[in-house]
Amino acid sequence: MAVKLYIDAIREAMQEEMRQNPNVFVLGEDVGLRGGVFRVTQGMIEEFGPERVMDTPLAESAIVGVAIGAAAYGMRPIAEIQFADFIMPAVNQIISEAAKLRYRTQGDWHCPLVIRAPYGGGVHGALYHSQSVEALFYHVPGLKIVTPATAADAKGLLRAALRDPDPVLYFEHKGMYRAIRDDVPEGDFTVPIGKARVAREGDDLTVITYGLMVHHTLTAAERLAADGISTHVIDLRSILPLDREAILEAARRTGKVLIVHEDNKTGGIGAEVSALIAEEALFDLDAPIARLCGPDVPAMPFSAPLEAFYMLNSTKIEDAMRKLAAF
Amino acid sequence: MAEIRMPKLGESVTEGTIGRWLKQIGDSVALYEPIAEVITDKVNAEIPAETAGTLTEIYIKENETVPVGTRIAFIKEAGESGDRETPLVSASREKVEVSALEMPHAKDQDDASRSRYSPAVVRLAQEHNVALDKLRGTGLGGRITRKDVLLAVEQGAKGVKGERASQPSGGGTFATSVEQNPPSSANASSQRAFEPTMSAQKKDASGHLGARDVSMPITPIRRTIATRMKMSKHEIPHAWMMVEADVTGMHQLRARHKAAFREREGIELTYFPFFLRAVAEALKAYPLVNSEWTDDAILIRGDIHLSIAVATSDALVVPVIHNADQLTVTGLAHAVSDLATRARSNRLTLDDVKGGTFTVNNTGAFGSIQSQPIINAPQAAILSVESIVQRPVIRGGDSIAIRSMVNLCMSLDHRILDGFIAGQFIKSVKQRVEAYTVDSDF
Numbered sequence A: 001m002a003v004k005l006y007i008d009a010i011r012e013a014m015q016e017e018m019r020q021n022p023n024v025f026v027l028g029e030d031v032g033l034r035g036g037v038f039r040v041t042q043g044m045i046e047e048f049g050p051e052r053v054m055d056t057p058l059a060e061s062a063i064v065g066v067a068i069g070a071a072a073y074g075m076r077p078i079a080e081i082q083f084a085d086f087i088m089p090a091v092n093q094i095i096s097e098a099a100k101l102r103y104r105t106q107g108d109w110h111c112p113l114v115i116r117a118p119y120g121g122g123v124h125g126a127l128y129h130s131q132s133v134e135a136l137f138y139h140v141p142g143l144k145i146v147t148p149a150t151a152a153d154a155k156g157l158l159r160a161a162l163r164d165p166d167p168v169l170y171f172e173h174k175g176m177y178r179a180i181r182d183d184v185p186e187g188d189f190t191v192p193i194g195k196a197r198v199a200r201e202g203d204d205l206t207v208i209t210y211g212l213m214v215h216h217t218l219t220a221a222e223r224l225a226a227d228g229i230s231t232h233v234i235d236l237r238s239i240l241p242l243d244r245e246a247i248l249e250a251a252r253r254t255g256k257v258l259i260v261h262e263d264n265k266t267g268g269i270g271a272e273v274s275a276l277i278a279e280e281a282l283f284d285l286d287a288p289i290a291r292l293c294g295p296d297v298p299a300m301p302f303s304a305p306l307e308a309f310y311m312l313n314s315t316k317i318e319d320a321m322r323k324l325a326a327f
Numbered sequence B: 001m002a003e004i005r006m007p008k009l010g011e012s013v014t015e016g017t018i019g020r021w022l023k024q025i026g027d028s029v030a031l032y033e034p035i036a037e038v039i040t041d042k043v044n045a046e047i048p049a050e051t052a053g054t055l056t057e058i059y060i061k062e063n064e065t066v067p068v069g070t071r072i073a074f075i076k077e078a079g080e081s082g083d084r085e086t087p088l089v090s091a092s093r094e095k096v097e098v099s100a101l102e103m104p105h106a107k108d109q110d111d112a113s114r115s116r117y118s119p120a121v122v123r124l125a126q127e128h129n130v131a132l133d134k135l136r137g138t139g140l141g142g143r144i145t146r147k148d149v150l151l152a153v154e155q156g157a158k159g160v161k162g163e164r165a166s167q168p169s170g171g172g173t174f175a176t177s178v179e180q181n182p183p184s185s186a187n188a189s190s191q192r193a194f195e196p197t198m199s200a201q202k203k204d205a206s207g208h209l210g211a212r213d214v215s216m217p218i219t220p221i222r223r224t225i226a227t228r229m230k231m232s233k234h235e236i237p238h239a240w241m242m243v244e245a246d247v248t249g250m251h252q253l254r255a256r257h258k259a260a261f262r263e264r265e266g267i268e269l270t271y272f273p274f275f276l277r278a279v280a281e282a283l284k285a286y287p288l289v290n291s292e293w294t295d296d297a298i299l300i301r302g303d304i305h306l307s308i309a310v311a312t313s314d315a316l317v318v319p320v321i322h323n324a325d326q327l328t329v330t331g332l333a334h335a336v337s338d339l340a341t342r343a344r345s346n347r348l349t350l351d352d353v354k355g356g357t358f359t360v361n362n363t364g365a366f367g368s369i370q371s372q373p374i375i376n377a378p379q380a381a382i383l384s385v386e387s388i389v390q391r392p393v394i395r396g397g398d399s400i401a402i403r404s405m406v407n408l409c410m411s412l413d414h415r416i417l418d419g420f421i422a423g424q425f426i427k428s429v430k431q432r433v434e435a436y437t438v439d440s441d442f
Helices: A006-020 A044-048 A060-072 A084-104 A134-138 A151-162 A211-227 A244-254 A268-280 A304-310 A316-327 B091-102 B104-114 B120-127 B144-155 B162-166 B174-180 B185-198 B218-236 B248-265 B272-285 B329-343 B419-434
Strands: A002-005 A022-026 A053-055 A076-078 A116-120 A144-146 A168-173 A182-185 A197-200 A207-208 A231-235 A238-240 A257-264 A290-294 B001-004 B015-022 B034-041 B043-050 B053-058 B063-065 B073-076 B237-248 B289-291 B297-300 B306-308 B358-360 B382-383 B389-395 B399-413
Touching: A002 A151, A006 A022, A006 A044, A006 A182, A006 A268, A022 A044, A022 A060, A022 B272, A044 A053, A053 A076, A060 A084, A084 A116, A084 A134, A116 A151, A116 B015, A134 A168, A134 A238, A134 A268, A151 A182, A151 B297, A182 B389, A197 A211, A207 A211, A207 A244, A207 A316, A207 B218, A211 A231, A211 A257, A231 A244, A238 B399, A244 A257, A244 A268, A257 A268, A268 A290, A290 A316, A304 B174, B015 B218, B034 B073, B034 B218, B120 B144, B237 B419, B248 B329, B248 B399, B272 B329, B272 B358, B272 B382, B272 B419, B297 B389, B306 B329, B382 B419, B399 B419
Parallel strands: A022 A053, A022 A076, A076 A116, A116 A168, A144 A168, A207 A231, A207 A257, A257 A290, B306 B358, B358 B382
Antiparallel strands: A002 A182, A144 A238, A197 A231, B001 B073, B015 B034, B015 B063, B034 B043, B053 B073, B237 B399, B289 B297, B382 B399, B389 B399
């Protein structure tokens, strides 16, 4: 195994799949000559040429629409949305077309499409460059949503997404591109969609989270461990479908559950995880299920102090964890 | 508008359990009409509506226990249009608000946390038969956490001492009593009764329900009886003795006066008051039997207040005849009749069930000829009057006669009473009931 950056793991996954499968191609704004606004696709146009690493106009509905059409014809497109915030013009394509293609054709057609979108805040991106949009799609049957938190998962999940016959939204937290590095297995491995990961074992409380918050949570768990409080941390990895068994097992293990996500609290993934636990594991609960999430305000502020107020961090998570542990 | 609050049903009563709602939301309620049944440790009572109108809100569910003063329901008066100032979302929400509003002191909040159990805690306690009120909570405000219960189970499995280690000291547990007062062989039955609760047994009915089995919910009153009985058996080393008495004279006396008594007093003349009279007199002669065990002394009660066990179809209540030694048999007959009637119609007050110093149990009413009653803690003894049966009895060494015989069975707290004093007492009762003749006054 070799230690790799999160961003490099994503690129490697695309490159290796494109080498193996001529039907895989990338399209999006500036993915070609510029190598992507974050340099995720850097060097790819040189290797695969402009027909497989396609620069597109500033029209997300077109990017996704074209990708859906190509997928319907048997191609394996990777549609990059430059910032997840920009996905809104393509929502109709995703929800009305991609998600429903298999269903409306009784399985005759399907839509093997991957949409990659950098999301999340804390990078001074402000209003249109910081949002978390996963909950918007969470409600839609027919879609799959993954959010890797490690380089290994980034590579393995993207590979799994590219081999999946149905549309997968692949949300990558932009704050992790160059901040997260870890061991990535060699060879042709995948991480199955729909399976959560135990990021840390513990017995006093359970934290269920995903994306960048996994790392903040693990930092906080270290601090709690110094005081003898042991935290069980679940990294969801896939948020649609949720790994119900893993969630319930983790909830039952400690009876105290904190759900952490950067996205707004109301109607977020945490609400669904919480409801699942309440429905299935009530008699194992030793405390009210707690959620620590981004505030319900319209957007991430640009002002640094306000952005810091908005964003969760390890200190805020630690406070919530200590409160729950003491209950 | 009118809020109904949990009434204070006695001087030392701090909380009450809603047994049953007699009115439902939307029902119209007349002034002073009972709207709910309340169960306290000793007595069931009904809460009357203090205003006429419509019951619009019920805040506390059946079987829930809340402190005195807690808002439990809301009646909208007839013709009233305005709603409450603060609309309430749900019963549980209300409970929280009440706790916050009416229990401002930290200690009270702690108490609330301590007795508020999470689903996991309740489930584990049921599965492992753990008495939560005996545990020390390590959670917020003294709340008992899942870990506390698991620890208690773990320690309990290692033996009695381990289990006790997790409990507050000075609880007067059975284990402690045994160490201080080794039971005599007469107490073997008490020990056996204690054993099943020492092991962490699973007692979940749903686990082994057959097709024709029925799982019956445990009512609050049943649970209270169970707790009391268990506590008594755990804490008191019971010994048991029985004498038989020849009450042929009493039988003839009653037969002679029965009709006239009913005519004159309006109630039946039963045997029971005769026995009560004899017990009250015997208690005067042997005051140690009229006592209770405390941690540092044996408290001998100066007044003789006889508890009498009254069984209704679904409950057992134990009202008290106060100063029973001052009443004649006729007076006692009236007292018994009054208390039994009110017990069966849920009309007892808290005063009716308070202060008993000795209990007399009329098991003979069921045809029983022998029983081993459980002591009504903290009293020192309980006496059962069994069925009066006619039997051939050898009299004077060489003749056999048909006599009316009764067994008097007594369970006694062997910490306080030994065979000698208990024997003297029961013999005294026997002599008194045997002394009646057809010509006696009563």
